[in-house]
Amino acid sequence: xxxxxxxxxxxxxxxxxxxxxxxxxxxxxxxxxxxxxxxxxxxxxxxxxxxxxxxxxxxxxxxxxxxxxxxxxxxxxxxxxxxxxxxxxxxxxxxxxxxxxxxxxxxxxxxxxxxxxxxxxxxxxxxxxxxxxxxxxxxxxxxxxxxxxxxxxxxxxxxxxxxxxxxxxxxxxxxxxxxxxxxxxxxxxxxxxxxxxxxxxxxxxxxxxxxxxxxxxxxxxxxxxxxxxxxxxxxxxxxxxxxxxxxxxxxxxxxxxxxxxxxxxxxxxxxxxxxxxxxxxxxxxxxxxxxxxxxxxxxxxxxxxx
Amino acid sequence: xxxxxxxxxxxxxxxxxxxxxxxxxxxxxxxxxxxxxxxxxxxxxxxxxxxxxxxxxxxxxxxxxxxxxxxxxxxxxxxxxxxxxxxxxxxxxxxxxxxxxxxxxxxxxxxxxxxxxxxxxxxxxxxxxxxxxxxxxxxxxxxxxxxxxxxxxxxxxxxxxxxxxxxxxxxxxxxxxxxxxxxxxxxxxxxxxxxxxxxxxxxxxxxxxxxxxxxxxxxxxxxxxxxxxxxxxxxxxxxxxxxxxxxxxxxxxxxxxxxxxxxxxxxxxxxxxxxxxxxxxxx
Numbered sequence: 162x163x164x165x166x167x168x169x170x171x172x173x174x175x176x177x178x179x180x181x182x183x184x185x186x187x188x189x190x191x192x193x194x195x196x197x198x199x200x201x202x203x204x205x206x207x208x209x210x211x212x213x214x215x216x217x218x219x220x221x222x223x224x225x226x227x228x229x230x231x232x233x234x235x236x237x238x239x240x241x242x243x244x245x246x247x248x249x250x251x252x253x254x255x256x257x258x259x260x261x262x263x264x265x266x267x268x269x270x271x272x273x274x275x276x277x278x279x280x281x282x283x284x285x286x287x288x289x290x291x292x293x294x295x296x297x298x299x300x301x302x303x304x305x306x307x308x309x310x311x312x313x314x315x316x317x318x319x320x321x322x323x324x325x326x327x328x329x330x331x332x333x334x335x336x337x338x339x340x341x342x343x344x345x346x347x348x349x350x351x352x353x354x355x356x357x358x359x360x361x362x363x364x365x366x367x368x369x370x371x372x373x374x375x376x377x378x379x380x381x382x383x384x385x386x387x388x389x390x391x392x393x394x395x396x397x398x399x400x401x402x403x404x405x406x407x408x409x410x411x412x413x414x415x416x417x418x419x420x421x422x423x424x425x426x427x428x429x430x431x432x433x434x435x436x437x438x439x440x441x442x443x444x445x446x447x448x449x450x451x452x453x454x455x456x457x458x459x460x461x462x463x464x465x466x467x
Numbered sequence: 468x469x470x471x472x473x474x475x476x477x478x479x480x481x482x483x484x485x486x487x488x489x490x491x492x493x494x495x496x497x498x499x500x501x502x503x504x505x506x507x508x509x510x511x512x513x514x515x516x517x518x519x520x521x522x523x524x525x526x527x528x529x530x531x532x533x534x535x536x537x538x539x540x541x542x543x544x545x546x547x548x549x550x551x552x553x554x555x556x557x558x559x560x561x562x563x564x565x566x567x568x569x570x571x572x573x574x575x576x577x578x579x580x581x582x583x584x585x586x587x588x589x590x591x592x593x594x595x596x597x598x599x600x601x602x603x604x605x606x607x608x609x610x611x612x613x614x615x616x617x618x619x620x621x622x623x624x625x626x627x628x629x630x631x632x633x634x635x636x637x638x639x640x641x642x643x644x645x646x647x648x649x650x651x652x653x654x655x656x657x658x659x660x661x662x663x664x665x666x667x668x669x670x671x672x673x674x675x676x677x678x679x680x681x682x683x684x685x686x687x688x689x690x691x692x693x694x695x696x697x698x699x700x701x702x703x704x705x706x707x708x709x710x711x712x713x714x715x716x717x718x719x720x721x722x723x724x725x726x727x728x729x730x731x732x733x734x735x736x737x738x739x740x741x742x743x744x745x746x747x748x749x750x
Contacts, residue, residue, distance in 0.1 A: 218565045220749040242565045253558035257482050263562075269474035271566040310562065 167232050168193035169318050169350040170200075170217065176225035177212050186212045188374040189226065194318075194352055194367075199344045201365035201382075202354040205460050209374040210354040211249070214322050217352075218247050230318070243271070246316035251326050252307025256296035260287055260306050263295055267310045281309040286335070300327030308339065319343060321353040325360055333360060340364050358456050372460045385455055392428060394419040395444035396435050405438035406431060420448055471567060471575035472582075479550065479579060488546040489583045492530060492591040500598030507605040518603070520613035524622035527599050530591040531626035534634035535699050537666055543584070543634060544641045544658025550576055551645035551740075552654045560749045569745050573642075577737070580638060588630075592623055629702040632729050633695045637662065639736035646743045665692040673712050680714065687718060691732040694725035701725070 170193065177187040187209040194200045204210045215221040217228050219239055228235040231244060254263045261278060268275030282288045285305040295303065304327050311319050324340070325333045341364055343349040355361050361368060362382060369379040378385070395418055396402035403419055406412050409430075411422040423431060425447055435442050479485045533539035554560045563572060596619065603610060640661055645654035668675075669692040676683045687693055693710065700708040701722040709719040 215561075215749070218561075220561060220564055222746065222748060239568060245565060247565055249561050250558060253561050255478060255482075255557055255559055258478070262477060262481065266474045266477055267562060267566065269470045269477065270563045270572075272470045314566075 167196075168229075169196050169198075169231060170194040170352060171229035171232075172213070172217070172226065173229065174226035175213065175216060175223050175228060177209075177216060177221060178224045186374055187216070187223075190371065190374075190376050191226075192369050192376060192379055194350055196350055197344055197348050198367060199340060199351045199353070199365045201361040201368035202352065202371065203356075203358065203361060203368055203456055204354075204371035206356075208371045208460075210371055211322060212374075213371070214247075214249060214320060214352075214354060217320060218242065218245065218249065220249070243314070244317045245320060246311035246314065246318070247320045247322075248304075248307040248311045248324055249320075249322045251300060251323065252303035252305075252310070254295045254303060254306060254310075257294060259292050259294055260298065260302075261291040263306065264310055264313060268313055271314045273314050275313070277313060277315065278309075281312055284312075284339070285309045286332075301329060301332055304328055305332070308336070312343075316349070318350040318352065321351065323355055324353055325355060325357055333357075336360075337364050370456060370459050378459055391448040392421040392423045392425075392431055393444070393446045393448040394421055394431065394435070394442070396440040396442050398440060401438050402435050402440040405434045405440060409434065468571060468575065471571055472579055474563075475575045475579035476583075479583060482549070482553070484549045485546060485553075488542060488549070489587045491542070492533070492587050493594055496530065496591045496594045496598075500594060500602070504598055504602050504605055507602050510606065516608075518608065518611055520611040520618065523599065523603075523611050523614055524618060527596040527619065528592060528622045528626035530588050530595060531623070531630045533588065534630035534637065535695075537662060539630075540633065540637050540662035540666075541659050543637045544662060545655050546584075547580060547638055547641040548645050548651045548654035548658060550580055551642045552649060552651040555645075555649035556651055564749055570741055573741055573744050577638065577642070581634075584634065588627070592626075625702055629699045632698045632726075632733070636691055636695060636729065636733045636736070639733045639740065642740045643736050643743065646740050646747065665690065665695075668692045669696050669710070673710060676712050676714070684712070684716075688720075689728075691729050693718060694720070694728040694732075697725040698722060698729060 172190050172192050175187060175190040176185065178185045190209070190213055192200075202210055202213070212221060216223045217230070217235075219228075219235055219242055222236075230241045233241040235241060254260075255266065258266065261282065264278045264281070265275050268278065279288070282291045285308055287302060287305055287309065290298070290302065295306065298306065304324065308321070308324060311321065321340075325336050328336060337360060340351055340353065344351050344366075351364075353361075353365070365382055367379070367381045368385065369376050371377065394402060394406070399414065399417065399419065403412055403414060406419065406421055410427070413420045413422075421427075421431060428445060428447075432442060432445060479489075534543060554563075600610065637658065641654055641658040644657040644661075645651070648654055648657070668686070668690060672683055672687045672693070687710070693708070697708040697720055700706060707719040707721065709717055711717050
């Protein structure tokens with residue numbers, strides 16, 4: 162398989178178990194990310210997102226499964242991480258060094274000359290503050306410096322753990338544009354985790370949803386939202402309408418309206434059944450759920466248990 | 468590897484604690500010797516006491532004895548604790564580990580600590596040399612007969628060699644503690660406790676012998692304390708360190724045995740640092 166077509170990231174049954182009691186933080190996670198894709202990794206707190214990302218970066222050793230980057234098993238060849246840029250933990254930096262010096266440390270550690278430092282500081286809006294010590298930076302500034310550090314060696318894939326944390330509205334917008342630009346104009350692959358589902362919905366091509374250490378859903382954004390679409394029905398009497406539709410689809414009653422788990426193609430059949438049952442139909446429309454609702458519907462039962 | 472060393476240098480020379488703990492020596496010696504020269508100036512005209520070549524050379528090379536002294540071991544332990552455990556405290560292993568192999572990151576730390584101390588102690592020795600000569604000139608005291616360039620080099624070399632083994636042992640033991648415990652304070656405390664116990668045991672071994680003769684005898688031979696002191700004795704005086712035990716037996720080992728034991732301890736501890744860090748999860 163040529164490198165251009167091979168998945169950039171492949172996780173194969175990746176697992177991590179901690180301690181003698183065998184607490185499983187991540188369980189048999191498998192996914193693959195195609196070149197140039199912006200891939201979102203979603204999950205509630207403690208779901209295993211950060212553990213998975215740390216295994217992808219060689220920070221944590223998996224207890225099972227494989228991380229493959231550019232077709233190489235990470236355990237067999239750690240040098241493949243040279244092609245990866247990363248931001249973890251909201252930009253952890255040496256607090257006693259300036260932003261610029263921190264980037265110099267990263268560049269030298271990587272083996273580069275740091276020629277891109279000025280351009281990147283400018284790109285993330287830190288050119289004016291680059292001489293200040295990082296201990297005086299706000300969370301958002303650290304986050305932006307973290308993005309600059311991730312891009313310093315012009316990596317082929319960028320792994321970002323909660324990249325918009327601490328950013329204000331303008332910063333989030335800039336980050337969104339930066340991420341889309343990385344994938345679109347520069348052909349980079351981006352793997353990002355975020356709890357800001359609106360952002361993920363706007364920038365990602367595909368998403369995986371992880372809960373309690375397991376992938377519970379993986380799909381393209383459009384596929385995910387289309388699959389989760391429903392029909393909104395206004396009919397009287399409501400009981401009659403609900404009984405007529407519940408025989409065929411899943412139905413929820415909400416503020417005098419029925420939400421039917423059906424697709425757009427089912428709309429004529431819905432109308433026929435309502436009329437056939439003697440209900441009067443006042444409104445029938447497509448109810449598009451956003452990613453947040455989809456996410457909650459998948460993870461809520463489990464988070465409620467927690 | 469030069470890049471990794473350069474990155475380490477950038478960090479270590481810009482952190483207050485690591486800057487201070489290495490440049491403390493030349494600064495302190497500069498101040499002390501300057502005061503000594505100033506004092507000599509106030510005493511101008513007074514007859515100067517003659518100094519032997521051995522004392523003159525000893526004064527110029529005394530900084531190299533730092534790693535052999537208890538307080539010196541504490542200071543080196545503090546430095547190593549900050550360098551290794553600092554990365555956990557600042558949470559910065561996550562920043563650098565994906566960019567380079569873990570082995571080379573640890574190797575760069577070892578190498579840069581060694582190089583910075585070498586430069587700082589060499590600079591301190593140069594200051595000692597310059598001011599010892601200056602003070603003698605002010606007092607009208609000639610350089611003692613026998614102090615030649617070759618004699619100075621030999622004295623400096625011997626003194627540096629005598630501090631090498633305890634320096635490397637401290638570096639290896641405290642780095643392992645820092646990697647395992649991930650705390651600067653805890654690593655420093657362990658370094659201090661180790662240095663204290665190890666040096667006390669060399670002196671107290673014969674007294675403890677009466678309580679558990681065979682155990683103390685074995686430990687005295689197996690632990691690094693005696694061997695580090697014995698190596699220093701061989702390098703400085705050319706003879707073994709003699710320790711008399713209550714049953715009349717004497718421990719006075721040849722330098723090759725002590726070198727082998729001290730090297731084995733240091734290598735094992737350093738390998739432990741590499742091994743522990745290679746397998747460690749950076750959470």
